[in-house]
Amino acid sequence: MRALITDPEAPGGLRLGETPDPVPAPDEALVRVTATSLNHGEASMARQGAPAGVVLGWDAAGVVVRPADDGSSPPAGTPVVTLGLAGAWAEQRAVNTGMMGAAPEDADPGAISTIPVAGLSALRALRRLGPVLGRRVLITGATGGVGRYAVQLARLAGAHVVASTGDPSAHGDALRSLGADEVVAGPDDVDVDEPVYGVLDMVGGHALVAAYDRLAPGGALVAVGRVTGEGETFPYTMLSGDRGHDRSIVSFYLPGESGLGPDLTWLAAKVASGVLTPQISWRGPWAKTAEAMDALLDRRLHGKAVLDIT
Structure with a gap:
């Protein structure tokens, strides 16, 4: 699969390349990522000392392509919002079902991706x-x-x-x-x-x-x-x-909080209905990640930056 991979030699510390598909554990679902939002902490990690060859990223919205083997996830085809300590900056991620919430069918993935952190x-x-x-x-x-x-x-x-x-x-x-x-x-x-x-x-x-x-x-x-x-x-x-x-x-x-799934589902419904607004101030394809990270780390963004995974 394609992913943003840490590379100290690349501009901004990231390059778009190929990496092995994730292999879910029994309590994880495989999700096709459609959008991810950037956070200051992970952007700093990418620029300052993350090991080479890893896929970072905490927040992602997408669609379940393979439910968890233990039956704890939504079924295949369900739009979801996900949180993890890594793996969001890729076409697919394996997500623990306790850190996943269902999203409304008509929800904008970019807006939903701003929710987790x-x-x-x-x-x-x-x-x-x-x-x-x-x-x-x-x-x-x-x-x-x-x-x-x-x-x-x-x-x-x-x-x-x-x-x-x-x-x-x-x-x-x-x-x-x-x-x-x-x-x-x-x-x-x-x-x-x-x-x-x-x-x-x-x-x-x-x-x-x-x-x-x-x-x-x-x-x-x-x-x-x-x-x-x-x-x-x-x-x-x-x-x-x-x-x-x-x-x-x-x-x-x-990350030390438990029972996040229901809260992710609740927040996704509020964002999709317009009760909460995600305040996206930058949005673009992941080929422009360096541009978004520069603006974020230079504190020129007030709100959220969203990458569409295409």
Whole structure:
């Protein structure tokens, strides 16, 4: 089969070539991939040290061509959305049935392919906060793929959504159209007199510390992403006395989550019906992967990049 294969000598660290077809385990289905969406983490791996000759990629939409031998997958011909630690950048992938959801027949594969990392991370992280109906929730890095899903899902859950983006003048209207009630340039701009009940932080570094400082007593911050690559330093007084009372920081790791199949199916239905919008900002054939990765890693993309596998 054809695939994007890691190659340190190729432009962008990838080349389009031939690789053996995957051989599914009994609890895996074989899926013909029709679209894949790119994530910052896997793009960085392709450029910075992934072993030569492997097929990367986490997110993919496609169609089941061979059901799992143990009977746990949808039947052949079913459109699906899939998540895995590798293998999405290929014409076929073998997928554990616990990381696969059924998609509506008329769903756009490109839109559906944006769901696994971005949509699941936003959904599962939001659940960590507990009920948010009528509560203020801050989302940092709101213009990214996870952030945009998080804004929409928090609004669906009844939260008062505060979206943080580096350039509110450029992205404020788009974030409000997704459901943000307020748009700020950073956590430091959140009014200290109106603390937030919960935070979904996609940024790390100073943003995480500043967002934690805006938490109300009893609130929680879920650390979803750390795109800055910076460490976090907390002033001594922030974690002591009245200011530090009953607030928590929760780590998050999507591959460690279980029972993802039903959530993938639910998210696929919401995207297909238009309740959730995937916010695709770049889409093209996989022959132009290097172009998409450059834009993603240079932070010129706000939203998702989708490759159509043709």
